[in-house]
Amino acid sequence: MRVAAIDQGTTSTRCLVVEDGGAWTVAGTRRHAQHHPAPGWVEHDPEELLRNIEAVLEGAGPVDAIGISNQGESCLAWDAETGKALSPVIVWQDARTADDLAALPPAAGERSKSVCGLPLDPYFSASKLAWLVKNIPAVSTALQAGRLRLGTTDAFFLDRLCGTFRTDLATASRTGLIDLATGSWSEEMCDLHGVPRHCLPDIAAVNETFGTIGGTPVKVSIVDQQAALYGHDCRKPGDCKITFGTGAFLLSVTGDRRPPASDLLPTIAWHRKGEAPTFAVEGGVYDAGSALEWARNIGLFSAMEELGSFEGPSALSRGIVFVPALSGLAAPYWDRQAAPLFIGMDHATDRRDMVRAVLEGIAMLTVGLIEAAAQVVPLGESISIDGGLSQSSYFAQFLASASRRSITVPPMHELTALGLAELCGVDVSGARKAAQTFTPDASVSTAEHARFARAIERARAWRQ
Missing domain, CATH: 3.30.420.40 (ATPase, nucleotide binding domain)
Structure with a gap:
């Protein structure tokens, strides 16, 4: 076929x-x-x-x-x-x-x-x-x-x-x-x-x-996003994927019943003929790839290849924080009046520090989605990610450490297309090869989570 x-x-x-x-x-x-x-x-x-x-x-x-x-x-x-x-x-x-x-x-x-x-x-x-x-x-x-x-x-x-x-x-x-x-x-x-x-x-x-x-x-x-969920081979309750495109979108399968009320959104994952609908919870970050595109447009970097690795401690650990709220904040805040925020720079801060803070800010907002999803359904051993940002080893490792969960990156990153083909009836098993896995380390502390939370509060309702 x-x-x-x-x-x-x-x-x-x-x-x-x-x-x-x-x-x-x-x-x-x-x-x-x-x-x-x-x-x-x-x-x-x-x-x-x-x-x-x-x-x-x-x-x-x-x-x-x-x-x-x-x-x-x-x-x-x-x-x-x-x-x-x-x-x-x-x-x-x-x-x-x-x-x-x-x-x-x-x-x-x-x-x-x-x-x-x-x-x-x-x-x-x-x-x-x-x-x-x-x-x-x-x-x-x-x-x-x-x-x-x-x-x-x-x-x-x-x-x-x-x-x-x-x-x-x-x-x-x-x-x-x-x-x-x-x-x-x-x-x-x-x-x-x-x-x-x-x-x-x-x-x-x-x-x-x-x-x-x-x-x-x-x-x-x-x-x-639902096609990508299927393409990630997420079928059981707790199976979870995050796609990093223009925005970042987490979906986790919850089963054949509407999930309970939470900070995330109940949604239909898919409904196949002759079967009950499969439900999921969904949460999003409005600006992921679009935040990086903005950062590139203002000269913080010029090519995606620059985002694979950085030297020294994280920007967040040095107090340099970016809240990627160019379009406001989605789940769980639902604050369209929030504004993007850079904070913590000094005379030594350079473009690499700032673009690093952009990556980390996207990851930290995503961690909030993961934590909210885990309150609804026990998540599996690892979370599968795709999209442009998934190709940055630095980003994937930072997300693993900040979320304290294993992050896997499939070698085939066109997961939306893969899910479409599988829903059409194609056997896609040959495209599902061993994924790269990033395991959490202790590089993101509780204090750094609290620092990012304080930055979120400063960004909220700014446009009012």
Whole structure:
């Protein structure tokens, strides 16, 4: 079997061709523009994303099936009859709806957590979709004419490419609009945000039929992070992975029941046909790779190869701390008013110290996610990580020491594509070779954890 696994992410669209046995090749990569029309706003051009999917798929050549992953919470509006996008894609990082959410009744936040498991945060799709209806005339006109479609990017791609207006349950669980108890759209949550329920896509299992592209079946559609969880071979409660892309995203499998309330978010990991949904807990750091990109843009380093090793004690142990809150703080703080913070520099501090502090700050925020996940489900012996930062030996070792847990880095780091292929039915065992393991040492002390916590408190609510 030969599958085209398309990973439509925050900064690029990639396609890998994965075959039975686990052999794989990169068929194509296309980057797309990030638009910031106002402070806190992040947008993509939906037509550009669609063109890039078509381009990388063409580079794959003949395949037996297609799997597509999506950005999760990023969403848009389009015309049901013409398929034309009526809005830009509002990206998951976008914070424009913070004031709208703050204006909701005080009890709304707890009710949201009860029904859909998610807090009222601009991160999720619900308030973004409501903003489109309220603020873009073409969207409200299409609603009045009965021609409006609303959804996450996957539903738009599938509608345009396959003529299928669907999303999968895992993606739907990231919107803030479903009832986790029933796996269907919640009229209560739709009414709370002002999202017309009849404009949302049907919800399907991850391996339902999503139509065909050029005669080739699209067998799988799912959120990129959930695909990566599957690609890490996480199946049992306590199995845990962290993907370091634009943001950092921890998911840990909890089983076939909704996990108890905690500082992390209950979410659907995947729902396969004929099976009960598998649940997970999820927590994120808004800025991981994006914080490094910022650090590179301001001249702290020039190439990723510079991040593999550093000499001497950590920046944190010397009092140099960076809080990577360029987009605010996600779980467990949910503070969009937090701001990035460098603190502790002196006349001897140089660029290497500062970029080292950026790496350590991302790791320390991630440790908070690990500790929160361990309160919900006993974690396994090691945590598997992937993404760009996983290729830095310094970062992986610091994360192991700070979390006091073994960290493993699979040799095949395209785990989203691997998970897509496996969900399509490909035998990927040959791609799962021995991982590199980093074991904790005593280099990160309790005092250093406390120092970072103090820096977090200084960064919080700064933009208020």
